[in-house]
Amino acid sequence: xxxxxxxxxxxxxxxxxxxxxxxxxxxxxxxxxxxxxxxxxxxxxxxxxxxxxxxxxxxxxxxxxxxxxxxxxxxxxxxxxxxxxxxxxxxxxxxxxxxxxxxxxxxxxxxxxxxxxxxxxxxxxxxxxxxxxxxxxxxxxxxxxxxxxxxxxxxxxxxxxxxxxxxxxxxxxxxxxxxxxxxxxxxxxxxxxxxxxxxxxxxxxxxxxxxxxxxxxxxxxxxxxxxxxxxxxxxxxxxxxxxxxxxxxxxxxxxxxxxxxxxxxxxxxxxxxxxxxxxxxxxxxxxxxxxxxxxxxxxxxxxxxxxxxxxxxxxxxxxxxxxxxxxxxxxxxxxxxxxxxxxxxxxxxxxxxxxxxxxxxxxxxxxxxxxxxxxxxxxxxxxxxxxxxxxxxxxxxxxxxxxxxx
Numbered sequence: 001x002x003x004x005x006x007x008x009x010x011x012x013x014x015x016x017x018x019x020x021x022x023x024x025x026x027x028x029x030x031x032x033x034x035x036x037x038x039x040x041x042x043x044x045x046x047x048x049x050x051x052x053x054x055x056x057x058x059x060x061x062x063x064x065x066x067x068x069x070x071x072x073x074x075x076x077x078x079x080x081x082x083x084x085x086x087x088x089x090x091x092x093x094x095x096x097x098x099x100x101x102x103x104x105x106x107x108x109x110x111x112x113x114x115x116x117x118x119x120x121x122x123x124x125x126x127x128x129x130x131x132x133x134x135x136x137x138x139x140x141x142x143x144x145x146x147x148x149x150x151x152x153x154x155x156x157x158x159x160x161x162x163x164x165x166x167x168x169x170x171x172x173x174x175x176x177x178x179x180x181x182x183x184x185x186x187x188x189x190x191x192x193x194x195x196x197x198x199x200x201x202x203x204x205x206x207x208x209x210x211x212x213x214x215x216x217x218x219x220x221x222x223x224x225x226x227x228x229x230x231x232x233x234x235x236x237x238x239x240x241x242x243x244x245x246x247x248x249x250x251x252x253x254x255x256x257x258x259x260x261x262x263x264x265x266x267x268x269x270x271x272x273x274x275x276x277x278x279x280x281x282x283x284x285x286x287x288x289x290x291x292x293x294x295x296x297x298x299x300x301x302x303x304x305x306x307x308x309x310x311x312x313x314x315x316x317x318x319x320x321x322x323x324x325x326x327x328x329x330x331x332x333x334x335x336x337x338x339x340x341x342x343x344x345x346x347x348x349x350x351x352x353x354x355x356x357x358x359x360x361x362x363x364x365x366x367x368x369x370x371x372x373x374x375x376x377x378x379x380x381x382x383x384x385x386x387x388x389x390x391x392x393x394x395x396x397x398x399x400x401x402x403x404x405x406x
Contacts (some may be wrong), residue, residue: 007333013306014334024302025342027295028383032346032375033353034291039371040354042281044364059099059230059265060132061240063091063247065223066260080260081222082251088226090250095242097234102126102227105213105220111206112178113165120161122179122206124213125227130190132229140173140188143209147187151211155184159192160203177206182216184208236265285371289378296382299338303331303390315397328395335387336380343379347372 014021065083088103105124110117129135130142138159147154155177157165166172175186184206193202214220230239240263247261317327351367358365 007337009330009333011337014337017306020302021338024295024298025338025345027298028292028339028342028379029295029346029349031289031292031295031382032343032379033350035285035289035375035378036347036350036367036371037354037357038284038287039281039374040350040365040367041357041363042278042284043366043368043371044358045280047366048364059232059234059236061228061230061236061243061263061265063087063226063228063243064262064264065225066258066262081220082260083223083226084221085223087247087250088223090246091226091228091243094246095239097231097239098228099231099234100128100132100227100229102129102132103210103223104129104225104227105210105218105223106225107213107218109179109217111161111165113172113175116165118161118164120158120164120204120206122208122213122217124208124210124217126210129207129227132227135193136191138189138191139171140186142188143207148209148211151209151215153182153184153212153216154187154208155179156188156190156207157186158190158203158205158207160201161206162189179206179208180217240265285374292375292378292382295342295379296386299335299383300386300390302338303335303387304393306334307331307390307394311397318397324395327397328391331391331394332384332387335383335391338387339380339383342383343376346379347376350375 063083065080085103088101092098092101102125104126107122108119109122110119111122125143127143127145127148130137137156140156142156143154146152157172162168162170162172165177166175171189172186173188176183177186178184190203190205190207208217210223228239228243230236243263244259247263248259251260253259318324351372354365354367357363
């Protein structure tokens with residue numbers, strides 16, 4: 001018997017009991033749809049995290065002041081005061097592969113405008129931060145090199161702070177705000193960036209020259225961090241290693257002693273976060289795949305019932321010359337048709353459900369071709385696997401006993 005003849009016989013047999021066929025295929029439909037929806041939710045979360053990390057800037061390396069302590073008492077990160085502007089200048093001059101660099105300090109303070117005030121984070125940065133973090137402006141301009149050199153009292157507002165101090169969507173360029181009783185002229189407003197990967201609101205910030213923050217807001221001469229953007233072609237691990245070696249030499253840290261600074265790249269953070277979401281995605285898919293197995297068991301049960309009901313038909317076919325392989329092929333094709341039909345409907349249901357879930361729950365969704373093919377292929381494999389036993393049982397029937405079956 002040819003495959004196409006077996007296909008025609010299988011379709012005819014399945015249509016003979018359409019209600020039972022539909023209920024059997026429902027297990028496959030639900031399983032395929034569940035796998036697609038779960039993978040879409042997990043992939044969407046992973047893509048969202050990766051997008052947020054990319055929005056922080058490209059090829060970022062952050063050098064932060066480290067911990068310090070005496071005896072058993074050790075203070076946390078940021079306690080040391082050994083990171084300096086001279087270190088930042090040395091990094092710029094001696095480390096290859098540096099594209100942008102911005103020294104940084106930070107604090108929190110109440111910011112006062114003409115008719116309102118708002119508590120927010122104040123970031124003192126260099127003039128290259130906007131390019132370093134790929135952060136365009138909505139209004140005005142960013143800090144200039146002259147602003148940093150002169151320690152000018154100028155500020156760039158995050159859109160969240162602008163909305164609180166002034167009305168939403170307005171351009172406050174030229175307005176004067178006060179930070180710790182010092183007047184600052186607003187020169188620009190950053191475009192909206194949203195939450196960072198760790199949940200911080202990136203728009204709730206006021207940016208000033210780091211020199212101004214050191215002198216007028218903090219009264220310090222050291223830096224708290226140095227933001228670095230490496231060239232796209234640079235190797236981040238190599239750049240990080242060179243940074244560590246340079247700073248250890250400049251801070252006269254002997255071999256075996258702990259660093260008084262920390263060097264971290266966003267690539268490390270991204271790999272941790274994406275690997276976590278990838279694990280969760282596969283966990284969700286595995287849970288959803290259980291329903292596919294249940295659907296496969298349903299196929300096996302129905303095929304066994306079908307073999308029992310059609311025992312005389314099978315005996316008649318065997319007695320007139322049909323081979324065991326012909327009977328085996330017929331029932332395997334029936335299982336495949338059930339799986340393919342259920343898988344096709346399941347794909348449509350899964351894709352539709354994914355977008356409905358994303359719209360209703362405002363959840364990031366990413367329906368990938370790989371997930372669809374995986375779910376469909378698994379459905380077919382389940383159908384063949386669970387259909388093989390009933391097919392082999394049918395092919396192994398004795399024709400005489402089958403014809404006598406009542």
